[in-house]
Amino acid sequence: MKGKRLVAWVLTAAMAVSLLTVSAAAVTFSDMTNHWAREDVEYLASQGVVQGTSDTTFAPERAMTACEAVIFCSRTTGVSATDKAKIFQKWALTLQAIMPASLYSWAGEEMAVCLETGIISETELRSLSQSGGLVKAISRENLAMYLVRAMQLEPMAKSLTNYSLSFADASSISPALQPYVYMLSSYGIVQGDQYNRFLPDRSLTRAEMAVMLRRAMDFMSERGLYAELPAFTDYEWIGGVITSVGVAGDGGTLLTLENPLSGNISVSLPTSIMIYENNMLTNASALRTGQYARVNQNARGTAQAVRLSGALTTVTGTVSSVDQDRISLTVEGASRSYAIDRFTKVQAGSAVGGPEVIDAQAGYTTAQCYVDAMGHLAALKLDGGSRSEQGILVSIVETAEGQNLQVAAFNGETQRYTLPVGGTATIDGSTGVLSNAYVGDYVTMRIKNDSANQLDSVAVDTVTQYIQGVVRSYSSSNITISNTTTNVAQTYNLASGVLVQYNGEAISLQKLERNCFATARLYGGQVAEISAWPGSTTTRGTLESITYGTPTTLAVRTADNSVVTFEVDLTNLPTILRDGEASSIDKIRSGDVVTVTVRYNRVAVLETYSQTANVTGTITRVVQDTNGITIDVALASGGTMTYTVPDGVSVTQDGNAISLYTLKFNDKVAMVVNGDQVNSIEVQGGGSSTQLNATVLLPNASDGTLMVQLENGTVLTVDVSKASVVSTAGGGMTLNSLKVGDSVQIYGNYSGSKFIATLVLKL
Incomplete structure (x- = not known):
């Protein structure tokens, strides 16, 4: 492997390295003449990866300290100079508290890279520092562990269960370190002496370290190995278990992934895509079902690389502690801990996203951890709290x-x-x-x-004052906000250094849009902070329930599985469209696909599309309880299913709302069902009452219907097309004379599940 050129990212990192205090401008050393390691030492020196102890000497037989050896390992990782500076800033205070000042002054920056890339853990570094081990000679077997980690091969080493070491002194290698020695030996990075001994306890010389470093770098260059640091990447990604591998239309690969939290997604992979398995470059033959795959994408959503990491294992336990960086849990009495990074999909309650959805104060009770074969937490589901x-x-x-x-x-x-x-x-x-x-x-x-x-x-x-409304105008010294509750516009002075956010991101005052919706925090009568959002927001999802009343509440389940509620004033209805045509609120149904447009704190447009029934059958049992009703349905396709139908689910007959509680044995039903969740029911059948005591929700003269709420809370659409409307105060009335909230008695009969009124009496 000698003579191979190092890849550009290695050179970039290496040129920024400075381990020893004396600069090595030359590429030849007087004490390396005829030395067995001369070629490797002088090549690495010419690239700036290693330096001499003076301008002319390298001291090849001097023993490496643990600090020096670990820092040498960091030079294989491919971390850029820019990222190195950021990493150092992140770890500086921690390293100052751990390392002696005499070491921190020259080794701090590269030791930060060691911590960030996992070459050494904070606990290990602290132990070495406290024991004085950082300045002591490092053994060959300990160096093997650090170098394997630097090469990003530790997950593979840890997964080894059946391997054989050929060294004559293999039995003297510490059992915990044998997998690391085996990995380096397998790839030709370490070799035995003339007696085929590894000499695990022997100290490591500078010459030996340089040779191993060169071999490691050449191997990493061949296999595409480098340290991918989640915190210092910003590309988009999708991840999931491969469920199918097919051919895309452009001749590439069509990959279908199933994420345990967000469902299925298909992605097209170009023929030129980089594919990594166990962090090493491979080819499309490695794309096998059952493996977890992360697909990195560019800004246009095009797949750039695939990283395969084996099958997922589900670990369920009780949460001991959790924040956006790590979770600790108890599993069958044993403690487990997993790092969380931006490549971890997280569900916390109903919110699905990245680590940002985790609330360290939430008090989550249980967790499901989906861990890949490399020990990385691919997905995390937090419950409770x-x-x-x-x-x-x-x-x-x-x-x-x-x-x-x-x-x-x-x-x-x-x-x-x-x-x-x-x-x-x-x-x-x-x-x-x-x-x-x-x-x-x-x-x-x-x-x-x-x-x-x-x-x-x-x-x-009650101490801090807030104002909500529409931003009408502003200058460098004041802002005018029209209060959405009172519709009164008022001008407020701006505090010096006022903080402004728009859509959750900090902006300058000059970029604030007029006519946006804003919440302003006042301090001393002046606006100190502004949280602004677009004047019009749009939410898309499935209408989960409608709770009629004053006001009427719509619950919408969005794509990320969260539920957002909206309130509608029945006396001032928004524009309502259903299936592309003008409609009314009594015609929309739970289960509809809905788009809710809110303008300045008020629902302005409801656009819904009806779902086609996907389950039909006959009710064979009805059980009523405080949560709603449970029905058994003999399916038209065969078999019987049990469904719990909560209040708020739309139940209709001939397009009109009927009571959930009129469902009965032998009713034929057509339902929109998602899993075991019933979104809506269309039925035939009904009750036998001839008098209803109710409260008016919505008179609809054009349809000849009256939506009312019964005393038990049930919402019902009554056919009043042939009914007389009178008042107890005397005299006849029109349907349009009825107002929201009026108390009425309605007389008539059910026809199937539909109530046909003959008389409406306003009380």
């Missing part, structure tokens, strides 16, 4: 279950949360009781991750 959200309190409604809070988020979306009886509330840091006296104040909430909107606790800040 709570998440933090904040906003401005809009209203509080007292209920038997607790308090319903309506909160406006900083982006203008308004959501409703429930603080159950016994829930914790603090007012300015002291335990208190929530009331509408705090409307307009800033609130911080802890929300249960296993619930869409149930709170663990809520904290109110």
Whole structure:
């Protein structure tokens, strides 16, 4: 392997290296004449990878200290000078606390690279430093471990279960270090002496280190090995277990991946793509089903490289601690710990993303860790605990279950949360009781991750003043905001150094868009901080439920599996489209694909598309409980399935809403079902009541229908096309005379599940 040129990234890193204090401008050393390692030493010196002890000497037989040897290993990693400076900044304070000043002054920067690339752990470095081991000679077997790590081959070494060492003194090599020695021996990086001895306890000379370093670099150049550092990369990526490998239309490879958290995705790989297995370059034959693959992409979404890392193993345990860098958990009484990086897909509660979705204060209870064969945490699912959200309190409604809070988020979306009886509330840091006296104040909430909107606790800040509204104009000294609640515009002075964010990112004041939605924090009567968002936001997903009332709440499940709620005022409805045509709110159904457009804190447009029923059958059993009803359905395709149908799921007959609780034995149903979740039901059959006591939700004269809410909370669409409408106060009325919230008695009969009214009496 001698004579091979090092790849450019190695040279870039190597030229920035400076281990010893004396510069070596020459490439020949007087003490290397006729030395067996001369070629390797002088080649590496010419590349700036190693340096002499003076301008003319190398001291080839001098023993390497552990500090020197570990730093030599860092020169194989391919870390650029730019990244090295960033890495040093990251680790500087840690290294100052661990290393003696005499070592830190010249070895700190490269030791930081060793920590970042995994050549040595913080615990190992601390132990060596405290014992004085950093300045002691390093043994050949310990050097083997550090060099294998530098070459990014430790996962392979750890996975070895059946191997044989051919050295005459193999039995004297420490068992824990034998896999590392085997790896280096297999690739020709270490060799035995004239008696085929490895001499594991013997110290390592500078000449021996240089030869091993050259061999390692040549091997890495051949196999494409380098240290890929997640924290210092910014390309897009997708990952998952390979479920199929096919041929793409352009002659490349079509790869289908299944991610344990985000489902299936297909990606086309060009014929020229770089494929790595065990960190080493390979070819398309390595793309096998069952392996975890990470596909790195450029800014246009084109696949640039594939990194294969074996099958995933699922580890489930109780969370001991977790932050955005590491999780520790207890698995069957034993402790496990995994590093988290930006190549780890994370689900925390309903949020799916990267490490940024982890809340260290959440109190997660259990975790599922999906670990690849190289020991990397590919995916992490955290359950239990709570998440933090904040906003401005809009209203509080007292209920038997607790308090319903309506909160406006900083982006203008308004959501409703429930603080159950016994829930914790603090007012300015002291335990208190929530009331509408705090409307307009800033609130911080802890929300249960296993619930869409149930709170663990809520904290109110009455001291800090916030204003929400539309930015009408601003200058370098003031800003005018139109309050979305009062529609009154007011001008506020800007504090010196005002902080401005737009869409969650810091910007300069000059880049703030007019007519955006903003939440402004006041300090001393001046605006000190502005959190701004586009005046119009769009949310897409599946309509999970509709809860009619004043206001009516729509729950939308988005692509990342989170649930966002929107409130609609039935007296001031948004534009509603269904299947591309103008419609009304009584026609939309849970299970519809929906796009919700919010403008300045109000739902402006609801665009829905109906889903085609994918399950048909006949109800064979109905069980009612506090959570809704459970039905057994004899499927038209054969077999029987059981479904739990919660309140909020749309149940219709002939396109009109009927009561969930009128479902009965032998009803034929056509349902939209996702897994075991029922999104909507179309039925035939019904009840037998001839009188309904209800509250008006929506009169629809054009359709001759009246949407009402029964005393038990059920929402029903009544056919009033042939009904008389009268008032107990005397005299006839028109359907349009009825208002939202009016109490009515409706007389008539069911036709199947549809109630046909003959008389509507306004009370």
